[in-house]
Amino acid sequence: MSDRPNPRPRRPENASNRPNMTPGRTMRARFSRTGATSWLAHLDLMRVFERTLRRTGLPLAFTQGFSPHPVMTFALPLGVGIDAGDDVADFALDADIAPEEFVGKMNATLPEGLRILGARIAPEGGESLMAAVHEASYVLRGPGVGAAVARLPAAGPLPVAKKGKEGSKIVDVRPLLVELAAKDDDALEALVKAGSRENLRPDLLLQALVDHAGLPQDAADDAETLRTALYTTGPDGARIRLA
Amino acid sequence: MRREGIPLFSLESKTPLREFDFVGFTLQYELSFPNVLNMIDLGGIPVRTADRADDDPFVIAGGPCAYNVEPMADFFDLVVMGEGEEVLGELLDLHGAWKKAGKGPRTEFLARAARIPGIYVPSFYEVSYNEDGTVASVAPNRPEASARVLKRIVLDLDAAGYPEDDLVPNLETVHDRVFLELFRGCIRGCRFCQAGYIYRPVRERSPESLRKQALAATAATGYEEVGLLSLSTSDYTGLAELTAHLVDDLDGQRVNLSLPSLRVDSVSLELMEKASKVRKSGLTFAPEAGTQRLRDVVNKGVEEGDLMRSMKLAFEGGWNGAKLYFMLGLPTETMEDVEGIAALAHQIEALWRTIPRELRLRPLDLNISTSMFVPKPFTAFQWEPQESMDGMRAKQQHLRNLLRSKAIRYQWHDTHQSFFEAVLARGDRRLGAVLEEGVKRGRRFDSWDDHFRLDAWLGIMAEQGLDPAFYANRKRPYDETTPWDHIDVGVERDFLVRESRAAEAGETTTNCREGCAGCGATVFGGGVCFE
Numbered sequence: 085m086s087d088r089p090n091p092r093p094r095r096p097e098n099a100s101n102r103p104n105m106t107p108g109r110t111m112r113a114r115f116s117r118t119g120a121t122s123w124l125a126h127l128d129l130m131r132v133f134e135r136t137l138r139r140t141g142l143p144l145a146f147t148q149g150f151s152p153h154p155v156m157t158f159a160l161p162l163g164v165g166i167d168a169g170d171d172v173a174d175f176a177l178d179a180d181i182a183p184e185e186f187v188g189k190m191n192a193t194l195p196e197g198l199r200i201l202g203a204r205i206a207p208e209g210g211e212s213l214m215a216a217v218h219e220a221s222y223v224l225r226g227p228g229v230g231a232a233v234a235r236l237p238a239a240g241p242l243p244v245a246k247k248g249k250e251g252s253k254i255v256d257v258r259p260l261l262v263e264l265a266a267k268d269d270d271a272l273e274a275l276v277k278a279g280s281r282e283n284l285r286p287d288l289l290l291q292a293l294v295d296h297a298g299l300p301q302d303a304a305d306d307a308e309t310l311r312t313a314l315y316t317t318g319p320d321g322a323r324i325r326l327a
Numbered sequence: 328m329r330r331e332g333i334p335l336f337s338l339e340s341k342t343p344l345r346e347f348d349f350v351g352f353t354l355q356y357e358l359s360f361p362n363v364l365n366m367i368d369l370g371g372i373p374v375r376t377a378d379r380a381d382d383d384p385f386v387i388a389g390g391p392c393a394y395n396v397e398p399m400a401d402f403f404d405l406v407v408m409g410e411g412e413e414v415l416g417e418l419l420d421l422h423g424a425w426k427k428a429g430k431g432p433r434t435e436f437l438a439r440a441a442r443i444p445g446i447y448v449p450s451f452y453e454v455s456y457n458e459d460g461t462v463a464s465v466a467p468n469r470p471e472a473s474a475r476v477l478k479r480i481v482l483d484l485d486a487a488g489y490p491e492d493d494l495v496p497n498l499e500t501v502h503d504r505v506f507l508e509l510f511r512g513c514i515r516g517c518r519f520c521q522a523g524y525i526y527r528p529v530r531e532r533s534p535e536s537l538r539k540q541a542l543a544a545t546a547a548t549g550y551e552e553v554g555l556l557s558l559s560t561s562d563y564t565g566l567a568e569l570t571a572h573l574v575d576d577l578d579g580q581r582v583n584l585s586l587p588s589l590r591v592d593s594v595s596l597e598l599m600e601k602a603s604k605v606r607k608s609g610l611t612f613a614p615e616a617g618t619q620r621l622r623d624v625v626n627k628g629v630e631e632g633d634l635m636r637s638m639k640l641a642f643e644g645g646w647n648g649a650k651l652y653f654m655l656g657l658p659t660e661t662m663e664d665v666e667g668i669a670a671l672a673h674q675i676e677a678l679w680r681t682i683p684r685e686l687r688l689r690p691l692d693l694n695i696s697t698s699m700f701v702p703k704p705f706t707a708f709q710w711e712p713q714e715s716m717d718g719m720r721a722k723q724q725h726l727r728n729l730l731r732s733k734a735i736r737y738q739w740h741d742t743h744q745s746f747f748e749a750v751l752a753r754g755d756r757r758l759g760a761v762l763e764e765g766v767k768r769g770r771r772f773d774s775w776d777d778h779f780r781l782d783a784w785l786g787i788m789a790e791q792g793l794d795p796a797f798y799a800n801r802k803r804p805y806d807e808t809t810p811w812d813h814i815d816v817g818v819e820r821d822f823l824v825r826e827s828r829a830a831e832a833g834e835t836t837t838n839c840r841e842g843c844a845g846c847g848a849t850v851f852g853g854g855v856c857f858e
């Protein structure tokens with residue numbers, strides 16, 4: 085359609101710094117996702133939350149413009165196929181609502197696979213939810229995934245090819261890796277850098293195990309990925325679980 | 328799926344198709360027939376009704392292409408003619424009772440179902456052919472089957488209800504919004520248009536019930552957009568009343584109202600402005616033919632003056648283009664009519680130059696699109712031959728040469744697909760074996776032009792001694808028995824003959840609101856015929 089003076093934004097935009105994101109009325113919610121909903125891309129997940137919010141009948145704050153969307157911010161996008169054990173998102177409301185009411189209405193309305201684990205009123209001021217994310221923890225599971233950890237060189241760079249829109253580039257996984265340990269032969273636990281400044285995608289960690297620890301490619305491709313938690317850094321430099 | 332031994336299953340409960348009591352298909356488009364066969368087979372159900380066992384599901388169909396379902400007659404246990412709201416309930420009640428009574432042979436159930444008005448059981452009819460290949464007769468071979476099956480309709484749409492708590496997909500899909508069905512049928516009577524005949528008579532929903540439905544449905548689904556559905560939105564008598572309230576109602580809920588293409592006049596432009604605030608959606612027009620003579624032949628009540636006035640209004644209102652739909656190969660069309668399409672486009676281009684400069688913020692963008700005329704059953708043109716593919720390609724080429732302007736984009740539709748669509752649309756039961764063989768040889772997704780292979784289909788037809796031109800390109804006499812003569816959509820054959828003759832004479836027919844043309848749809852006892 086050539087004759088649209090203002091092309092409409094196709095997707096709800098992440099709106100952490102919109103003027104109508106009233107701090108005192110923003111609900112910070114912890115949520116999990118499993119099963120079929122884990123295969124949703126980030127934008128589809130946002131759409132599911134948007135429609136759920138609309139169905140709850142809760143008083144929502146909307147973006148301005150001719151295609152209004154509820155104002156919401158996800159701490160860190162979830163890749164396709166990744167389960168979430170305890171992720172965090174902010175939802176802006178237009179009236180004072182008790183966190184219990186929010187949790188109850190959302191869980192009564194969300195599709196199978198998505199659950200709100202808890203909610204509280206987001207703290208006023210301070211940095212945005214997205215900027216607060218510094219680290220993320222994952223459990224990766226697949227045949228031999230845990231056993232491969234011991235074969236990974238203890239030090240030195242771990243280059244892997246990261247495919248992007250403009251070809252692939254080489255990324256060193258090592259500085260992005262905070263902690264890595266085998267749970268058992270077929271699973272590992274990892275704490276990695278996450279957020280807008282530095283971020284390690286779990287598939288790149290698996291690729292490092294393929295390239296540097298002899299994990300079969302199939303095992304990496306088919307591994308189950310669960311993001312267990314997100315972390316921020318406290319004033320004293322301590323690691324604090326985002327919630 | 329075949330390699331892994333996974334049967335086709337339902338989306339929500341992941342149940343294999345063969346475990347259902349019924350498997351239903353909506354037949355929207357002839358070229359989807361091969362996909363339907365492939366789905367039945369993938370679902371682990373024998374493709375032919377004759378091969379199904381008592382515990383196999385009943386495979387049923389409905390939709391616009393069900394009115395001439397003959398090419399698919401061997402594959403459906405039963406077909407619902409017309410609107411499903413009431414019939415489906417009756418069918419399911421019957422099935423429930425039959426199941427409770429311990430079931431029995433499937434023909435037993437079909438015999439009972441055949442007594443429900445509107446239900447057609449193809450296997451209960453015997454087709455015989457003349458030596459020249461035309462149909463001699465289609466006659467019931469069981470007492471339960473009636474000689475003619477009259478379609479079912481719902482007279483009071485407000486009472487019929489409408490699903491408000493629709494399934495909401497987790498992924499973006501087509502038609503991803505709440506739909507309000509304004510009315511069924513169309514008053515206009517364009518002679519090529521199957522929808523215009525088979526959905527008669529026009530029945531409207533009231534603005535109040537639509538408004539209520541819009542609010543209930545958006546609350547239940549969380550959709551952020553509401554669309555309006557009908558064959559010709561501008562003909563909805565309650566449009567002004569509905570939209571006056573709806574725009575404000577939905578605005579309060581931060582829900583968008585998306586408007587379909589409307590007949591362009593000052594009222595509708597204002598409405599479009601209001602509904603979409605700043606956003607200007609594309610304008611579409613469907614003059615269908617390039618000259619007034621041919622537009623009269625097809626009874627398309629659009630005059631050149633109307634079109635130019637609309638375009639002028641639109642240009643002055645800030646639009647810089649439109650999309651115009653035409654058909655090539657309409658009965659009696661000559662090269663002069665084709666040139667008329669180009670002439671119209673150039674006239675619009677000239678009009679654009681007369682618009683004050685300050686209103687022409689962007690360059691003109693005119694989109695001309697042609698599809699191929701496909702004669703359809705239950706229309707005034709059901710006896711007409713389709714033009715040969717060579718003839719249609721020559722017309723496309725000619726038009727391409729005439730539309731060389733930078734401001735005009737010309738899009739055309741593949742002749743191969745239209746040709747096979749014409750074969751199937753007026754086909755008979757002998758085409759069933761062709762479809763079955765095609766699917767066996769891997770034909771599918773034929774409505775996608777990159778998957779469609781006409782030569783493969785023509786090869787199979789040749790092997791089976793069938794001539795595609797017999798179906799597509801032959802002028803059929805009025806007194807020939809058609810493969811669909813035993814189906815009754817309420818529009819009388821005599822009326823279609825009258826319309827066909829009027830077309831030949833270039834005479835137009837009034838629309839249902841200007842004056843009833845006596846098509847026969849009064850048999851349903853309601854709708855626009857009794858307003």
Ligand code: SF4
Pocket residue numbers: 527528529838839842843844845846847848849855856
């Ligand atoms: S009977 Fe008359 S008013 Fe009714 S649908 Fe036919 S032409 Fe229209």
